[in-house]
Amino acid sequence: MIRTVLSWSGGKDAAVALAEMRRAEDVHVEGLLTTIGTETNRSSMHGVRCELYERQAAAVGLPVEFVELPADATNEAYERAMAAVIEGYAERSIERIAFADLLLDDVRAYREEQLSNSALDGYWPLWGRDTAALAADFAERFEATVVSVDGEPLGPSFAGRAFDAQFLADLPDEVDPCGENGEFHTFVWDGPVFEKPVSVTTGETVTRPVGDGEFHYCELLTPT
Template sequence: MDRRPVLLAWSGGKDAAWALHAMRRDGVDVPGLLCTITEGHERASMQGVRVDVLRAQAAAAGLPLLESRIPQACDNACYEAAFAAALDAARTRWPGIDRIAFGDLLLADIRAWREALCTRLGWTATFPLFGCDTAALARDMIAGGLRATLCCVDTRQLDAAFAGRDFDSALLGTLPPDIDSCGENGEFHTCVSDGPMFSTPLTLERGDTVLRDDRFAYTDFLPVSPGAPPHGARHGRR
């Protein structure tokens, strides 16, 4: 296996976290994580994970977090410009690096778009989990010690009541048969709090679940410092 350094696209969710675990297990050097943050909301774009949770995850993984920041009104050209700037920053930090990994599992069109974008920018996109049996992968994640919670649910595909539920065997047993076990079709996104990729588990406080854009049910999570009492709800807009 090619073990040259590979930057990892980070969302705060289970697929990115498991990709980190898989690459490390295979001896791949992952020097850092790159996450797209929506400015003002201060959250991972789409997943809605707070930036302070993302930073706590990166610290638990023992890796620096590079933040690609985009405005709230962001078209594709704006996103690509921010992504290119973040990759330039990565090359400044790690001279010679030219590969970035993504946690995509099945969607060939998304993979092709990422590959084309990275090629234009002089990078190579890799996909360490692509093509996996997602039902088997979900079970492997849970058995392997990954702990995650559903932080975003697309209510056009899955009932909003699933938002905030743990990603565990009980969840897999209650998902409708047309829902992918890993949410690979956008049915849900997760926020990871523990797993073999972390040196220590995160303590996260659950906040409210809110509906955005008449479609996405987001459950908020906030990091709790060791020994600190719960600090209640501090709910920023996603």
């Protein structure tokens, strides 16, 4: 069994990757790895609070480790932080890190470069999958909420929606069904990899600048 850590966004592709890895006879998933902002205590692109990732990890029965990054972190700062984490994994005899990337060659090449001088290998259990088929299958088997959307191809009304067949039908033709180009991000709260659902409700949607554009973020709340 190959001891593997999964790079965890909390979204649909990561959840499908976890399901695939748990079905594989030669993979043992040791835990999840997530990056969050030190100032916000949230994922930068998803806007999801650290507490929700902790609840999500508990619901899938795995420990989660957080890499904290400042809001203005450079690539060099990110790479130093990840190198330290990778070194720690190697000391614990972790053999590889899994990524849920589907088709972006440049992203995979970057990850491979970061691992090239380490003791860990990269693993891509979903690489090359058809994104339309994967999205449709996910919508049938999992429950997820769209937590952030890129304001250029999508309006704020897409944030906070369930990731389901209707959401997919409403996407503009130029938007990848899995949001593989960063068009949207999700938070998965139930499905085959979960021992129990993560109870969440949707709150306010806010718009914030990101780079040269803007993203619409829907706040996820835990019922009281």
